[in-house]
Amino acid sequence: MEEPLLFESEGLRLFGVLHLPEGQARDLGLLFCAPFAEEQKQACRVFVEMARRLATLGLPSLRFDYRGTGDSQGPFTEFSLAGALHDIQAAAAFLRERAGVERIGLIGLRLGASLAFQTADCRPPTADFPFCLVLWQPIVDGALFYRLNIRRMLVRQMMTHGKATGERDTGDAGTIDLDGFLASRSMCEEIKALRIAECGVRSAKLPPTLLVQCAPTTEPSAELKPLLDKLGPSARLLPFVLEPFWDRLGYVDCSAPIEATVAWLVEREAASGG
Secondary structure: OEEEEEEEEOOEEEEEEEEOOOOOOOOEEEEEEOOOOHHHHHHHHHHHHHHHHHHHOOOOEEEEOOOOOOOOOOOHHHOOHHHHHHHHHHHHHHHHHHHOOOEEEEEEEOHHHHHHHHHHHOOOOOOOOOOOEEEEOOOOEHHHHHHHHHHHHHHHHHHHHOOOOOOOOOOOOOEEEEOOEEEEHHHHHHHHOOEHHHOOOOHHHOOOEEEEEEEOOOOOOOOOHHHHHHHHHHEEEEEEEOOOHHHOOOOOOOHHHHHHHHHHHHHHHHHOOO
């Protein structure tokens, strides 16, 4: 069953889709943490495919839009990393109640993976949430990611107007046109300051973590290697030779990383006695 619904986070209505299996559900629910802006649009199909695959194995899940994004309440200028972290907490509580599960795992892609990681890293050492982490190609260096979005905007300007016109006047000094999204400058500063490999990670307190890399090679990328070194034995790397589907207009077959991710989650759930 797939149920579109609304739930609240700090007084804001967030849109989500709850995926429930037929029959008895396992005692592990998975919460999808979406990527940022244009990448969220491109990755939607992969999240849907994974959620449906999880449901066939008895694992409920919830896909949702952060405040100010997708079909959730508020303009995009209200999106912030701090607010998204609150939204993840609210979505996890909602999933636990609606699906009747005790344990919640987080599945994040790109910036969503970075937010999932921060959710786990900022929890008290005794907390049991999240139960596990799945990080698909997380953003390790926020400044580099921000420059990538600016570069993407300039390329689109070249294709549309024949020249790169640079930052567009939005009529508000507190906002910027970030590749077609009216974003707050404060949120841009949050992104540029993001350094998840330097955020005081203590691998002993992190839950079991699956790090999925999609790259031209199976060797750990220069971006992911600092995070892998920091995580140590708490993380398992699964590299796939796969083009960055979150940055492509056409369909990219992600069945291999989806199946590997689902198998790892089922293994984690079974090992815990679920």
